[in-house]
Amino acid sequence: MSGTRTGAAPADTAELGSAARDRILDTAEAFFAEEGYSGVSLRQITTAAGVNLAAVNYYFGSKLNLLREVFGRRAAPINAQRMQRLAACNAAIDRGEGGIGMVLAAFIEPALRGGHMAEGGSAYRRIMGRMSTSPLPEVREILSEIYHEPASLLIATLRRVGPELSERELLWRLTCVYGAMLYILADTGRMEKLATGDFQMSRVEDALAYAIPFLEAGFAAAPVSGGDGP
Amino acid sequence: MSGTRTGAAPADTAELGSAARDRILDTAEAFFAEEGYSGVSLRQITTAAGVNLAAVNYYFGSKLNLLREVFGRRAAPINAQRMQRLAACNAAIDRGEGGIGMVLAAFIEPALRGGHMAEGGSAYRRIMGRMSTSPLPEVREILSEIYHEPASLLIATLRRVGPELSERELLWRLTCVYGAMLYILADTGRMEKLATGDFQMSRVEDALAYAIPFLEAGFAAAPVSGGDGP
DNA sequence: CCGGGTGTCAAACGGTTGTTTCAATCGAGT
DNA sequence: ACTCGATTGAAACAACCGTTTGACACCCGG
Numbered sequence: 224m225s226g227t228r229t230g231a232a233p234a235d236t237a238e239l240g241s242a243a244r245d246r247i248l249d250t251a252e253a254f255f256a257e258e259g260y261s262g263v264s265l266r267q268i269t270t271a272a273g274v275n276l277a278a279v280n281y282y283f284g285s286k287l288n289l290l291r292e293v294f295g296r297r298a299a300p301i302n303a304q305r306m307q308r309l310a311a312c313n314a315a316i317d318r319g320e321g322g323i324g325m326v327l328a329a330f331i332e333p334a335l336r337g338g339h340m341a342e343g344g345s346a347y348r349r350i351m352g353r354m355s356t357s358p359l360p361e362v363r364e365i366l367s368e369i370y371h372e373p374a375s376l377l378i379a380t381l382r383r384v385g386p387e388l389s390e391r392e393l394l395w396r397l398t399c400v401y402g403a404m405l406y407i408l409a410d411t412g413r414m415e416k417l418a419t420g421d422f423q424m425s426r427v428e429d430a431l432a433y434a435i436p437f438l439e440a441g442f443a444a445a446p447v448s449g450g451d452g453p
Numbered sequence: 454m455s456g457t458r459t460g461a462a463p464a465d466t467a468e469l470g471s472a473a474r475d476r477i478l479d480t481a482e483a484f485f486a487e488e489g490y491s492g493v494s495l496r497q498i499t500t501a502a503g504v505n506l507a508a509v510n511y512y513f514g515s516k517l518n519l520l521r522e523v524f525g526r527r528a529a530p531i532n533a534q535r536m537q538r539l540a541a542c543n544a545a546i547d548r549g550e551g552g553i554g555m556v557l558a559a560f561i562e563p564a565l566r567g568g569h570m571a572e573g574g575s576a577y578r579r580i581m582g583r584m585s586t587s588p589l590p591e592v593r594e595i596l597s598e599i600y601h602e603p604a605s606l607l608i609a610t611l612r613r614v615g616p617e618l619s620e621r622e623l624l625w626r627l628t629c630v631y632g633a634m635l636y637i638l639a640d641t642g643r644m645e646k647l648a649t650g651d652f653q654m655s656r657v658e659d660a661l662a663y664a665i666p667f668l669e670a671g672f673a674a675a676p677v678s679g680g681d682g683p
Numbered sequence: 684c685c686g687g688g689t690g691t692c693a694a695a696c697g698g699t700t701g702t703t704t705c706a707a708t709c710g711a712g713t
Numbered sequence: 714a715c716t717c718g719a720t721t722g723a724a725a726c727a728a729c730c731g732t733t734t735g736a737c738a739c740c741c742g743g
Contacts, residue, residue, distance in 0.1 A: 358489030406632025
């Protein structure tokens with residue numbers, strides 16, 4: 224089988240962004256957020272973006288690569304903010320300042336604010352939350368890879384400010400943090416149906432004000448297992 | 454035509470009628486858990502189940518109705534356990550006993566244990582967790598409807614044992630509880646990639662032992678906002 | 684003037700999708 | 714034995730899928 228023909232022409236000119244290329248990314252982001260990866264066809268995306276069907280394969284090589292690029296361009300600023308703020312947390316910890324809430328906020332806030340996105344922020348937030356539990360392994364793989372580095376730093380930082388936990392208990396608590404954060408991002412509309420007032424899960428400021436103290440209190444709790452360890 | 458193998462098993466079982474129907478449900482459950490709703494075709498399901506393609510439309514009418522039925526048959530025992538245990542919680546509260554942890558366990562444990570399923574439990578847990586944040590609105594709608602009643606009772610019960618919270622703050626805390634529970638159910642494998650030891654998110658006993666105290670501590674925290682302003 | 688990237692376009696490719704159709708088969712009931 | 718309703722079977726339906734192709738327009742350095 225001769226040659227992988229992915230990304231035909233513009234392989235090296237990734238820096239340059241043609242107008243059509245960006246329009247595809249924006250439209251794909253909005254559609255993926257609303258209908259999911261398998262739920263959207265390239266024809267829907269290209270017609271809504273006003274470009275030819277072949278353009279997506281011309282610029283990205285395949286549908287999965289398009290998704291990868293949709294994630295990539297937004298994940299870069301989020302990861303940069305996470306790394307910087309977690310580094311600041313570690314510096315504060317060195318001086319004996321800072322606590323669990325500060326560390327959790329350093330990780331959660333960049334995601335909930337979606338970097339500092341002018342437009343399309345809510346669409347990308349929904350993509351992040353919903354595709355993290357996507358049934359397709361290749362989709363989850365993209366997210367797991369792209370966000371792996373700050374997640375590792377988060378764990379190391381939490382070890383320094385939290386109660387002494389076994390790795391198992393730390394990861395279970397982190398699971399709860401992840402789940403809460405991603406569910407907020409997913410914006411499923413489920414809580415709105417249980418509310419009588421004007422609750423809205425898309426209010427980022429409310430999420431930060433209420434969720435982080437909740438998770439901080441959970442993380443600050445005394446360990447369940449004193450000194451277990453296989 | 455005369456040689457069609459009718460001798461397979463026509464007269465041996467007294468359970469007439471729904472043998473094929475149940476086989477479709479079991480197979481669909483396993484496939485939906487692994488590949489999602491859009492990711493599985495009816496041909497995959499029917500050939501794996503050993504039934505004709507038309508059988509699924511004959512018994513269920515449509516693919517979406519098949520999914521509805523996959524949810525329905527498992528949700529019934531889960532909801533029954535939730536309602537019964539939450540009622541017991543309210544009775545205990547009337548006697549001045551019980552706390553937040555008891556109420557949260559009454560809601561979470563039936564889901565994590567998947568009712569009391571002998572087989573296919575892990576498959577259904579993954580479906581629950583992953584499809585709760587499905588991008589397809591009609592899929593989320595099914596889950597939101599089917600689990601609505603015990604969720605309402607949970608809210609009413611939490612109001613009796615928790616700190617005095619505005620509806621908004623209560624729902625934000627409940628969002629965190631939901632997110633954690635569903636992320637555990639989804640079993641994405643993400644935490645395993647961050648672990649160095651033998652962490653496994655599919656261990657239900659660990660999830661109950663570690664997650665519920667975490668969420669209880671979060672829910673017991675003092676309110677962020679004193680007065681429940683608009 | 685030319686030649687060669689660069690981008691766009693309509694059209695077709697081979698396959699798969701959920702759903703429907705209609706004949707054939709089965710297990711009883713009277 | 715016979716019908717009757719319930720099930721199964723193979724095939725076709727119309728629509729859609731991601732990807733590829735090859736022709737056409739454009740701009741720019743020469």
